[in-house]
Amino acid sequence: MTFTLPPGLALQKVDERIMTLNVGPQHPGSGHMRIIVQIDGDYIVACDPDPGYVHRGEEKMAEYRNYITNIPHLERPVIHDSCNVLYPYVLGAEELLGIEVPERAKYVRVIASELNRCIYIMYWLAIYGIFLGHSTMFMWPAGDRELLIDLMEKMTGARVTHAHFVPGGVRNDLPPNFEDVCLRQVNYFEKRIKEYAAVFYDNPILIARTRDTGVLSRQDAIRYGTTGSVLRASGVDYDLRIKEPYDVYDELDVHTNVMNEGDSYARSRIPWLDMMESCNIIRQALQKMPKSGSVRTKLKPNPKGKGLDSVYKRVESGRGSLGCYIVSDGKTEPYRVKLSVPSFRNLIALPNLLKGEKLGNMPSVYWSLNYWPVEADR
Amino acid sequence: MGTATGIIRALNSGIKHIATKRFTLRYPEEKLKFVGDGYQFDPSTGVGIAGLKGRHMLFHDHCTGCQLCSIACEGVAEAIAMVKVPEEQKQNKKSIMPQIDYGKCVFCGLCVDACPFYALYMTNDYELSSFSKEGLIYTPAQLQVKPYVAQDSEIQISDRGATHG
Numbered sequence: 001m002t003f004t005l006p007p008g009l010a011l012q013k014v015d016e017r018i019m020t021l022n023v024g025p026q027h028p029g030s031g032h033m034r035i036i037v038q039i040d041g042d043y044i045v046a047c048d049p050d051p052g053y054v055h056r057g058e059e060k061m062a063e064y065r066n067y068i069t070n071i072p073h074l075e076r077p078v079i080h081d082s083c084n085v086l087y088p089y090v091l092g093a094e095e096l097l098g099i100e101v102p103e104r105a106k107y108v109r110v111i112a113s114e115l116n117r118c119i120y121i122m123y124w125l126a127i128y129g130i131f132l133g134h135s136t137m138f139m140w141p142a143g144d145r146e147l148l149i150d151l152m153e154k155m156t157g158a159r160v161t162h163a164h165f166v167p168g169g170v171r172n173d174l175p176p177n178f179e180d181v182c183l184r185q186v187n188y189f190e191k192r193i194k195e196y197a198a199v200f201y202d203n204p205i206l207i208a209r210t211r212d213t214g215v216l217s218r219q220d221a222i223r224y225g226t227t228g229s230v231l232r233a234s235g236v237d238y239d240l241r242i243k244e245p246y247d248v249y250d251e252l253d254v255h256t257n258v259m260n261e262g263d264s265y266a267r268s269r270i271p272w273l274d275m276m277e278s279c280n281i282i283r284q285a286l287q288k289m290p291k292s293g294s295v296r297t298k299l300k301p302n303p304k305g306k307g308l309d310s311v312y313k314r315v316e317s318g319r320g321s322l323g324c325y326i327v328s329d330g331k332t333e334p335y336r337v338k339l340s341v342p343s344f345r346n347l348i349a350l351p352n353l354l355k356g357e358k359l360g361n362m363p364s365v366y367w368s369l370n371y372w373p374v375e376a377d378r
Numbered sequence: 379m380g381t382a383t384g385i386i387r388a389l390n391s392g393i394k395h396i397a398t399k400r401f402t403l404r405y406p407e408e409k410l411k412f413v414g415d416g417y418q419f420d421p422s423t424g425v426g427i428a429g430l431k432g433r434h435m436l437f438h439d440h441c442t443g444c445q446l447c448s449i450a451c452e453g454v455a456e457a458i459a460m461v462k463v464p465e466e467q468k469q470n471k472k473s474i475m476p477q478i479d480y481g482k483c484v485f486c487g488l489c490v491d492a493c494p495f496y497a498l499y500m501t502n503d504y505e506l507s508s509f510s511k512e513g514l515i516y517t518p519a520q521l522q523v524k525p526y527v528a529q530d531s532e533i534q535i536s537d538r539g540a541t542h543g
Contacts, residue, residue: 069453172426204384298424
């Protein structure tokens with residue numbers, strides 16, 4: 001009897017020099033995913049990222065819930081960036097259901113989205129710091145993140161997984177006196193993150209560990225279809241807040257940060273610069289926001305689509321362009337919801353980046369991709 | 379910038395923090411202050427009122443037993459079950475009211491949005507731990523009680539840094 005194993009499980013011929021090493025899926029250095037690396041001594045000769053460990057079937061679940069009850073579970077893929085991960089779904093559902101959004105709600109959404117972007121980046125920065133062995137850079141972002149989490153808690157009533165955006169606006173209006181508190185805490189937050197330059201970004205030890213490791217050229221960055229900070233660190237000026245402005249981003253003055261090096265250092269510096277840009281956007285939005293008015297269009301209890309229709313919307317999340325494709329067949333539930341996530345697009349560059357690097361450089365290269373395993377697996 | 383200068387600058391930046399105040403919140407001695415009285419919803423305008431999404435509060439004299447909160451929870455957590463209550467309310471002919479299982483609840487507040495009779499709100503109570511799974515199931519009688527939540531600490535920002543004052 002002949003017995004053949006499926007391709008993924010087939011035994012590989014072992015070279016005497018090459019050793020196969022499984023990093024993950026339960027290793028703290030990889031998140032919830034496995035990276036199969038083949039090493040020759042201390043050098044990585046091949047690398048095969050293996051996502052899918054935390055697949056939850058979010059897209060299938062969305063087919064059995066109506067447009068409103070989809071909201072709590074669709075923000076679960078990235079709980080720290082939950083407003084941004086829900087944003088394209090809400091924009092798409094509004095177009096499918098034919099709902100107008102009040103002007104004030106659009107500004108509230110932009111503020112929530114930018115606060116969430118900072119919260120996500122601070123969490124990522126804390127992880128990036130601790131995996132480079134820099135424990136101060138773990139403690140400081142984890143602490144300063146609290147300033148913004150406090151704002152989100154005042155605004156939405158939850159510290160993570162806010163469930164704040166709905167088709168037609170946002171769930172509740174801003175609490176009284178929110179603008180002053182927000183301005184004060186965001187200004188202090190910006191002052192704090194500027195202090196990270198001396199302790200982290202200008203630190204010679206960090207520069208020595210991340211400069212010229214995992215270099216992604218401009219051509220490769222475009223060819224692989226990477227997005228967000230990975231793309232901007234390789235010298236491509238691409239940000240959906242400018243290229244395809246949604247809600248009120250066209251009325252705000254948004255600048256992107258671009259670096260040409262394409263190495264781990266550039267990829268780790270771009271999100272930090274993005275946070276300062278987010279602070280600018282929050283200040284502008286607070287200034288331009290209408291001081292009163294409705295924040296939510298009243299919906300019927302079970303909104304229905306207008307027949308066979310589909311829509312694709314995308315936004316710039318904390319990691320890059322995040323798209324949502326919704327097909328409606330005129331029922332209360334969407335026929336199909338597809339999330340096109342930035343983490344999965346950026347991961348495809350990893351085998352190329354790690355080839356020829358030392359194993360000790362793996363955490364700095366891997367985490368610089370701004371990768372979130374749960375989002376990639378959906 | 380040389381390596382030595384860079385390291386000295388990094389150390390110097392950290393040493394400055396000896397003089398700044400501590401940011402940590404000393405929970406449970408100190409507790410955070412929240413805006414408002416919990417998340418509420420106004421069905422006439424269709425807009426909520428900002429507040430913490432904590433444990434629910436049920437107003438027995440408003441609840442009609444219409445099960446809309448339970449239906450709203452169906453696709454989310456299935457935490458709400460309608461149970462018989464011994465008391466008789468004029469507006470509640472069937473005498474059924476929601477019972478909430480906090481082992482399942484995700485605190486999204488969609489049940490509050492669904493209630494058209496101002497009967498279900500959320501409160502600032504977030505300390506819901508229990509030694510048993512049954513202890514997390516709150517009956518309509520338990521949900522009627524307004525919780526006491528100590529709130530004393532808020533983020534203060536001064537020249538010497540941010541604190542939970």
